[in-house]
Amino acid sequence: MASLKEVKGRIASVNSTLKITSAMKMVASAKLHRAQGAIENMLPYERKLNGILSGFLSAEGSVSSPFAEKREVQRVAIVAVSSNSSLCGAFNANVAKKLHETIASYGKLKRENILIFPIGKKIAEATRKEGFEPQGDYQKMAEKPTYKETSDLAARLMKMFANHEIDRVELIYNHFKSTAVQVLTREEYLPIDTEQQKGKGLSTDYIVEPDRETVVNTLIPQVLGLKIFTVLLDSNAAEHAARTIAMQMATDNAIELIQELTIQYNKTRQQLITNELLDMMGSEIGND
Incomplete structure (x- = not known):
């Protein structure tokens, strides 16, 4: 049985931990309020922009775009988003596991044909453990994403895709559904799925200048640029x-451990x- 001093020391230690976790919960809760x-x-702006694009794509006639070209995947880019710090449950471990599964799904490709863009310190570490060199340092974006930085990354990915340097871009991140539920998400970023976009909205009559194809080809890069920023806010x-x-x-x-x-x-x-x-009573009996 542990001595009183040992038990008292453990209670003091757990009390100190309790103060730290309580403070960290309050800080995380305040940051969650701002991030949410x-x-x-x-989201309303992104949905409206997607709605306009869906309206155009739902109209009669096809629209060609360099970002909608589907081709055999010989080179792929994966954008994975994690946090810079730990103490957030399985948040980072789930992203790392999904990244591993995604890499494995491209087993037919040579490793040099799989480009990983890790956003966040934890996923950058996981990328190196997988034996890949990150395609840039994006740790700052994981903590405080800005539209300028995310649009630069989106522009880089779009340029690589348009120049046939990559044939597909995938996104891996945690989607914020509620405080208690985060949904691990893997989705295709490029090429844009025009058929899926058509299913999102109803056909809408627009008066378009100069023509519908020009507007759509201007709108698609804007939607793609906004997508990265929204994903980072979502993950945050x-x-x-x-x-x-x-x-x-x-x-x-x-608290439970302190009670025990x-x-x-x-x-x-x-x-x-x-x-x-008992010792005192035994001693008194012995003296009698």
């Missing part, structure tokens, strides 16, 4: 939600007092 506001403010909200839940669970576990240790402390103390009383 950012993604909720951005999911990260803070995961950390809030993880710190809440850690706090609850600490307090019971153990009281039982040990009671046992010591009982033993001392």
